[in-house]
Amino acid sequence: MMTLAQSGFPEVMSQVTLAHYLFVSGAMFTIGLVGFLTRRNLIIMFLCTELMFQAAGIALVAFGRFHLDFTGQTFVIFVLTVAAAEAAMALALVVLLFRRRESLDAEAWREMRG
Amino acid sequence: MLLYGSVALGGVGVWLALPRGKRTPQVLGALLAGAAGGMALLGLGLAGGLANLYFYVFALMGLGAALKVITHPRPVYAALYFILTVLAAAGLFLILSAEFMAFALIIVYAGAILITYLFVIMLATQAPEEGQEEAAQAPYDTNAREPFIACAASFLLLGVLTTMMFRGAGQLEKAAPLNPDALLVQMPRKVENVLRAHGMIEAGDKVAHDERTGRPAIDAEAGTITVNRKSGGTRVFTKDQWPADMHVKNIEGLGFDLLREHPGTIEIAGVILLMAMLGAVVLSRKQVQIDEDEKQKQALGDGGGR
Numbered sequence: 215m216m217t218l219a220q221s222g223f224p225e226v227m228s229q230v231t232l233a234h235y236l237f238v239s240g241a242m243f244t245i246g247l248v249g250f251l252t253r254r255n256l257i258i259m260f261l262c263t264e265l266m267f268q269a270a271g272i273a274l275v276a277f278g279r280f281h282l283d284f285t286g287q288t289f290v291i292f293v294l295t296v297a298a299a300e301a302a303m304a305l306a307l308v309v310l311l312f313r314r315r316e317s318l319d320a321e322a323w324r325e326m327r328g
Numbered sequence: 329m330l331l332y333g334s335v336a337l338g339g340v341g342v343w344l345a346l347p348r349g350k351r352t353p354q355v356l357g358a359l360l361a362g363a364a365g366g367m368a369l370l371g372l373g374l375a376g377g378l379a380n381l382y383f384y385v386f387a388l389m390g391l392g393a394a395l396k397v398i399t400h401p402r403p404v405y406a407a408l409y410f411i412l413t414v415l416a417a418a419g420l421f422l423i424l425s426a427e428f429m430a431f432a433l434i435i436v437y438a439g440a441i442l443i444t445y446l447f448v449i450m451l452a453t454q455a456p457e458e459g460q461e462e463a464a465q466a467p468y469d470t471n472a473r474e475p476f477i478a479c480a481a482s483f484l485l486l487g488v489l490t491t492m493m494f495r496g497a498g499q500l501e502k503a504a505p506l507n508p509d510a511l512l513v514q515m516p517r518k519v520e521n522v523l524r525a526h527g528m529i530e531a532g533d534k535v536a537h538d539e540r541t542g543r544p545a546i547d548a549e550a551g552t553i554t555v556n557r558k559s560g561g562t563r564v565f566t567k568d569q570w571p572a573d574m575h576v577k578n579i580e581g582l583g584f585d586l587l588r589e590h591p592g593t594i595e596i597a598g599v600i601l602l603m604a605m606l607g608a609v610v611l612s613r614k615q616v617q618i619d620e621d622e623k624q625k626q627a628l629g630d631g632g633g634r
Contacts, residue, residue: 230383235420237368237490238387241338242394242413244486248342249398251478257403257449261410264441265394268417271433279424284585287429287578291586294436295597299604301441305448306611312452318403321473 235276243269256311256318260304267297332487338364339483345399346475358395365391368490383423390416403449410445411438428579512576514584516544519553519574526571532558 246265253259271290278286308318315322341364344357369387393412400406414437421430512519516535523529536545536554545554553565586594 230380234369234383234387235424238391238420240486240489241365241368241391243489244482245342245391245394245398247482247485248346248475248478251482252346252473252475253398254473255403257445257452258398258406261403261406261445262398264410264437265397265413268390268413268437271429272417272420275421275424275426275429279426284581285589287426287582288586288590290426290429291432292590292593292597294432295601298436298441299600301444302604302608303611305444306608308448309452310611318452 232276232280236273239269239273239276241269242266242272254320256308256320257305259320260301260308263300263304264297267293334364334368335483335487335490336364337361337367338486339479342395342398342483343475343479345395346479358392358399361395362388362392382419386416386419386423390420403453404446407442407445407449411442414438414442425578428582512574513544513546514588515580516546518580519544519546522571522574523553523555523565528565528569528571529555529563530558533563534558536562 243266246262246269249262249265250259253262271293274286274289274293276286278284311323312318338361341357341359341361345361346357365388369384390413393409393416396409397406397413400409414433418430418433421427421433519535520529520533524531524533534556536556537543538545545552547553552567553570555563555565557563
């Protein structure tokens with residue numbers, strides 16, 4: 215443990231465990247899911263997907279930290295990439311949809327239901 | 329038991345906090361949800377100490393701001409609260425000693441993605457009428473859609489997800505500690521530079537190479553570095569002689585992992601970004617025919633300027 219603390223990794227805190235981080239991550243994911251299901255504003259719905267990305271990122275970094283592996287952080291970089299791409303596409307779509315209906319309501323497109 | 333209680337309480341709290349119509353017990357709901365979150369965190373075991381205090385501060389800040397994101401009726405404020413969530417997540421990353429990711433998160437999320445969101449929110453919101461002080465809230469912002477079913481389903485999922493943490497977290501196998509300094513073998517130049525900067529070797533001294541394997545003679549386990557002197561002979565540095573900045577830093581380890589283990593993924597990520605950029609350009613270039621006549625009329629009507 216001594217060598218770990220010296221080598222840029224501060225020692226794992228004695229009591230806050232991986233489970234704490236995973237709980238925070240899961241709760242944040244759940245809040246994002248509730249938001250995605252309940253909100254009707256298209257922009258907020260996409261904001262909630264970003265919230266879920268955040269939660270996944272926390273879980274990945276926490277796993278990486280507790281397993282002393284950099285892959286978790288590497289994957290957060292890719293999550294960021296995908297989030298940026300998704301935001302660009304989604305917001306372009308939202309602008310397009312708003313121009314057609316003058317409304318951000320997801321219900322305005324309910325006839326698209328299969 | 330405590331887990332399911334707090335998950336159910338959190339579900340009820342979020343359900344109450346969701347906006348619906350005029351009168352809502354939002355504050356009560358938020359308090360309930362906060363209490364549930366705190367209870368669950370306590371149930372996992374209270375940890376003392378300053379760093380642990382920071383964990384609780386950031387965790388509750390992040391969860392509270394996330395709750396505000398999904399309950400605030402105004403999209404702009406929701407986006408601003410999302411920035412607070414990002415800051416809290418960055419704080420958690422700092423505690424997890426992922427410094428690079430913490431700052432990258434702030435720069436990319438709070439700096440770039442959220443600005444795009446704010447732009448679109450402001451583009452796609454109706455301007456307030458002349459006489460009105462502020463725009464009336466659109467009904468789709470103030471009314472949640474099927475809040476009960478959504479909360480029930482989502483918090484059921486949370487309960488299932490977290491069951492393992494309460495039951496079996498203690499029995500999880502401890503991961504074998506991995507020595508990040510093992511990466512030093514792959515960066516002899518860094519070793520030379522650090523040693524030279526500290527005056528421990530002279531210019532021209534090189535890290536020796538193992539004769540059998542051909543790899544740099546850096547043994548992270550034993551902590552020895554063998555250096556070939558320019559003037560002839562070798563010198564061995566042991567671990568207690570290492571300067572403090574010899575150890576592999578977070579960003580170095582991250583860079584090595586990123587470029588050595590996942591080079592193909594970087595290419596794919598680049599292609600994804602390119603496609604997204606092209607797609608966004610194509611999508612938003614498309615003119616909607618219906619609006620054109622109206623816009624022209626409007627432009628003629630008020631002299632083209634607004």
